[in-house]
Amino acid sequence: MQFQSRPVVEISGSVNLGADQFWPHVIGHADFGQFSYKRVPFSELAADFSWDGKRAFIRDLRVHHQTGQLRADLFDAPGDFRLNIESAISPEAIRALVPRELNEFLRDWEWQRSPAVHLAIRGRDRNPGNWVGDGTIALGRSRFRGAWMNSANTNIRFADGALTCADLHVTRDEGVGTGSFTYDFKKHEVRVSDIRSSLNPAEAIFWIDPKFSKTVAPYKFRRPPAVTANGVYQFRGGKNTRLEVKADGAGGMDYVFLGKTLPFDQVSARLLFTNDRLQILDIRGDIFSGVLRGNADISLAKNNPRYRAALAVTDMDFPHLTGLYFNYYHYRNVRGQLSGTYDFTGFGTDARKMNGGGKVAVTSGDVFAIPVLGPISEILNHIVPGMGYSIAREASTKFRINDGIIHTDDFNVSGQLFSVIGHGDVHFLDDKIDLDVRISAKGPGIVLTPVYKLFEYKAEGSLKKPDWHPKIF
Numbered sequence: 001m002q003f004q005s006r007p008v009v010e011i012s013g014s015v016n017l018g019a020d021q022f023w024p025h026v027i028g029h030a031d032f033g034q035f036s037y038k039r040v041p042f043s044e045l046a047a048d049f050s051w052d053g054k055r056a057f058i059r060d061l062r063v064h065h066q067t068g069q070l071r072a073d074l075f076d077a078p079g080d081f082r083l084n085i086e087s088a089i090s091p092e093a094i095r096a097l098v099p100r101e102l103n104e105f106l107r108d109w110e111w112q113r114s115p116a117v118h119l120a121i122r123g124r125d126r127n128p129g130n131w132v133g134d135g136t137i138a139l140g141r142s143r144f145r146g147a148w149m150n151s152a153n154t155n156i157r158f159a160d161g162a163l164t165c166a167d168l169h170v171t172r173d174e175g176v177g178t179g180s181f182t183y184d185f186k187k188h189e190v191r192v193s194d195i196r197s198s199l200n201p202a203e204a205i206f207w208i209d210p211k212f213s214k215t216v217a218p219y220k221f222r223r224p225p226a227v228t229a230n231g232v233y234q235f236r237g238g239k240n241t242r243l244e245v246k247a248d249g250a251g252g253m254d255y256v257f258l259g260k261t262l263p264f265d266q267v268s269a270r271l272l273f274t275n276d277r278l279q280i281l282d283i284r285g286d287i288f289s290g291v292l293r294g295n296a297d298i299s300l301a302k303n304n305p306r307y308r309a310a311l312a313v314t315d316m317d318f319p320h321l322t323g324l325y326f327n328y329y330h331y332r333n334v335r336g337q338l339s340g341t342y343d344f345t346g347f348g349t350d351a352r353k354m355n356g357g358g359k360v361a362v363t364s365g366d367v368f369a370i371p372v373l374g375p376i377s378e379i380l381n382h383i384v385p386g387m388g389y390s391i392a393r394e395a396s397t398k399f400r401i402n403d404g405i406i407h408t409d410d411f412n413v414s415g416q417l418f419s420v421i422g423h424g425d426v427h428f429l430d431d432k433i434d435l436d437v438r439i440s441a442k443g444p445g446i447v448l449t450p451v452y453k454l455f456e457y458k459a460e461g462s463l464k465k466p467d468w469h470p471k472i473f
Helices: 091-097 100-107 201-208 210-216 318-326 374-383 443-454
Strands: 008-017 022-032 035-037 040-042 044-051 056-065 068-077 080-087 109-111 116-123 132-139 142-144 147-149 151-159 162-172 175-184 189-197 226-234 242-249 253-257 260-264 266-274 277-287 290-299 306-317 337-347 355-363 394-402 405-414 418-427 432-441 456-462 466-470
Touching (some): 040 056, 147 201, 201 226, 260 277, 290 337, 306 318, 318 337
Antiparallel strands (some): 008 022, 044 056, 056 068, 080 116, 116 132, 132 151, 162 175, 175 189, 189 226, 226 242, 242 266, 253 260, 277 290, 290 306, 337 355, 394 405, 405 418, 456 466
């Protein structure tokens, strides 16, 4: 402690001395002007005190700092330590005075004005390791790990190296967050309980761990989803993280997949964070008048952004989907529902490293209204006049995807008078197609069966403007 002005101390009382006794009875008042403690400057300290050799009492201690004032009462007796604090001093100003773990925690904060802190601390002695405490904290506009909040208030309790915030209430412009959490400095973990939030996940995730921000950022909610969270998150290399988050985005969400933005009308999922792993379970999204369901398993390990997913869609409006990826539709003359499944793996955001397989079917549609297949309608008219106007309402195929190429061996389109069977490759990342089809007649057109091999065609060139031509002549 260093003094910039002379301290004033007034003492009165008595001392009884004996062979085996020392009984002081002292009361007094201390008044320090400017001073610094561990290089932290203060403008004033004043307090009343008393001491009887065993018990010490400091009453109405007042410490002034340029950021605010701290007031405290302290009682220290054998086996009994009590400290009551009311503080409006910025924690940033006194970081150097607190233990290392708390210092590191405070380093992540920024306050526009000092928080209001009320604490009642109890313990066996003056050793902070034995203290337990209760109180309240109220924050104005503050920032934690780079993410701002307008206000926050909570009841707090600390014991055994852990700080618990109960009945937490946080506000931001877009919503509120409530619940409880425990920041355990000894176990290096955060335990969250019944957290409920209508805050922006891309911002609020920084309060748990900034490294999760890249995982959450791709999910662009149009309005903040309803989120609940429970579990444990460990830091400093801990291996016992198990944090469950449930999200319900009734306001819709945009998600970029293979370079295009998928617009979900609403979406919900359960997220399970474990050590270097994120599982997204029970995915359900409404998109293009259909439903998407699935699960995903994503690696959070450094330099290993692998993932695995299984998705299924039901009754999706396929003109919207093909229009999004290939500009292949017109609302007035295209219709149909698409259903299918797709199981795949990948590595990071590189679409060429996505590999998988699945099946897809279109029903109640006009398949030839898709321009890549549209020329088949003209081909059918050349074979049998009028056949091209027979609507192909169903299509199905199994497929594999590797290195940006969709491969199929059993592409099948069905109409009333014909069927189209094909195989080949669609290079969806490179705008190329290499597809072979055979046109077979059925129903009234069955008389053409002996010459069906003459009706084999090939599509080559650009996926957007394919060149269809006969394979034989």
